[in-house]
Amino acid sequence: MSTFYSETILDHYAHPRNWGRLPSPDIVADNDDPSCGDQVHLEIALGPDGRVAQVAFEGEGCMISMASASLFTEHLQGKRIADLEGLTEEEVLGWLDAPIPPNRRRCALSPLIALRAGLAAYRRAAGG
Amino acid sequence: MDTARIRADFPALSCTVHSHPLVFLDSAASSQKPLPVLEAMERVYREYYANVHRGIYAFSEEATLAYENARDRVASFINARGREEIVFTRNTTEAINLVAYTWGRANIRPGDRILLTEMEHHSNIVPWQLLAQEKGAQLVYLPITDDGFLRMDLLDSLLDGQVKLVAVTMMSNVLGTINPVREIVQKAHGAGAVVLVDAAQAVPHMPVDVQDPDCDFLAFSGHKMCGPTGIGVLYGKEALLEAMPPFLGGGDMIRKVEWESATWNRLPWKFEAGTPAFVEGIGLGAAVDYLSGIGMEAIAAHERGLTAYAMERLSVLPGLSVIGPPAHQRGGVVAFTFRGIHPHDIAHMLDMEGIAVRAGHHCAQPLHRRLGLTATVRASFYLYNTAEEVDRLAQTLERVGETLGR
Ligand SMILES: Cc1ncc(COP(=O)(O)O)c(C=O)c1O
Numbered sequence: 001m002s003t004f005y006s007e008t009i010l011d012h013y014a015h016p017r018n019w020g021r022l023p024s025p026d027i028v029a030d031n032d033d034p035s036c037g038d039q040v041h042l043e044i045a046l047g048p049d050g051r052v053a054q055v056a057f058e059g060e061g062c063m064i065s066m067a068s069a070s071l072f073t074e075h076l077q078g079k080r081i082a083d084l085e086g087l088t089e090e091e092v093l094g095w096l097d098a099p100i101p102p103n104r105r106r107c108a109l110s111p112l113i114a115l116r117a118g119l120a121a122y123r124r125a126a127g128g
Numbered sequence: 129m130d131t132a133r134i135r136a137d138f139p140a141l142s143c144t145v146h147s148h149p150l151v152f153l154d155s156a157a158s159s160q161k162p163l164p165v166l167e168a169m170e171r172v173y174r175e176y177y178a179n180v181h182r183g184i185y186a187f188s189e190e191a192t193l194a195y196e197n198a199r200d201r202v203a204s205f206i207n208a209r210g211r212e213e214i215v216f217t218r219n220t221t222e223a224i225n226l227v228a229y230t231w232g233r234a235n236i237r238p239g240d241r242i243l244l245t246e247m248e249h250h251s252n253i254v255p256w257q258l259l260a261q262e263k264g265a266q267l268v269y270l271p272i273t274d275d276g277f278l279r280m281d282l283l284d285s286l287l288d289g290q291v292k293l294v295a296v297t298m299m300s301n302v303l304g305t306i307n308p309v310r311e312i313v314q315k316a317h318g319a320g321a322v323v324l325v326d327a328a329q330a331v332p333h334m335p336v337d338v339q340d341p342d343c344d345f346l347a348f349s350g351h352k353m354c355g356p357t358g359i360g361v362l363y364g365k366e367a368l369l370e371a372m373p374p375f376l377g378g379g380d381m382i383r384k385v386e387w388e389s390a391t392w393n394r395l396p397w398k399f400e401a402g403t404p405a406f407v408e409g410i411g412l413g414a415a416v417d418y419l420s421g422i423g424m425e426a427i428a429a430h431e432r433g434l435t436a437y438a439m440e441r442l443s444v445l446p447g448l449s450v451i452g453p454p455a456h457q458r459g460g461v462v463a464f465t466f467r468g469i470h471p472h473d474i475a476h477m478l479d480m481e482g483i484a485v486r487a488g489h490h491c492a493q494p495l496h497r498r499l500g501l502t503a504t505v506r507a508s509f510y511l512y513n514t515a516e517e518v519d520r521l522a523q524t525l526e527r528v529g530e531t532l533g534r
Contacts, residue, residue: 035489036472036503101476104476107472
């Protein structure tokens, strides 16, 4: 049947990458969307060079939000905090490799919303 | 009922969506509009448009007459005693808020209770939460059974003399349950409580008589019953409406205005401040005529048949579970979960095949939580839906299950 879900989405939904929690994450991020019940929990550990060394996620939700979170964990590897802060919605949508209609953007961007909240908390904790 | 002829009255139903003929199964959210409604509204704008209740000239008189005439037809559609009892609002939500802000503020005191049910729509919960917070009153919920019926066995004990208002839906927009409103009204009145009936899902789909059950207030929306958006109805007993303070202040709702104070217009205009949505009111009048012409009994029977057929077709799909009562005890909504696939994904796949259903919590988060769910898919039926459309839903769902099911 015709499906707008790309192979990438189907694959990441069926086989989520980096599922679970980290022993000592530096950044912990959550986004709950009560309107659809999507939940994303993201954990990031930074290496000694200040770059992302490890990412993990857990969550519950629709295919797009879960595939997006799984893709997220791969694409964040090696990035600096400044890169994370500069991450745009269009980049995240691009990773899904399928046109995301306007009424599903919220699902796709759920991990980005989580990340932004997590970064804000991280900055506050770091005193700036 | 001649469904083919009815369908020809609804231009939107012959649209194509993603290269498929549209199957519209979301009328519980808002219905499509038939030509007589579209034409009635266009005629106002083209032929006699002018503000109502004001002008001493032909257009204004004609518009006023058409608007008030629509009110009279709405009154007789639900068997109200007269136009004094029909207040036009924007929708069900505004009608309920009107009661909460006026009757509620005047009558609810600290320690009073407001009895709701676990299957209410947010619009019949949140206005009461605001009122209860303001007044120090308490909300109490009549529980439901796991299969979606009200726990009527608990009603007597909850109606404890502290309850001043019972606000209950006539039909659940998620479970489809048709509630025993007559018994609730009798018991509530016996306990000295006023009853507001949320009839948003009832008035469009079945005969409703505000005098039986003997409702004090009843609310519904034009857009769910073939009428336009922006127009809804609050029915209220004249004596109650008469005693209530006004809702919004402004033009139209006053009799006389001085620098420091004003006196109020007669019912129902006391509750209609400012230029009303009179074109929409006239559209609602046309919708009421259209539905009456077909007959509410016939519409209800058609929906019962479709619902029973849908329940039969869907329940054989492995991993599909319908929430709510059996077919013969529900109206035309069927909400379900399917093989652990998120409702948004299901709705999206169906949309790609031209089938419009609703996915989410359908403005009933507490109810979904009660059922241990965050979201469901809901198909809902109206006078223009057909058994072939149910077949397309079932066949497409089967393929969705094969593609996305785990
Ligand atoms: C049972 C019920 N009550 C209230 C409403 C609110 O209607 P409206 O959004 O038109 O105010 C709805 C519609 O979604 C409903 O189904």
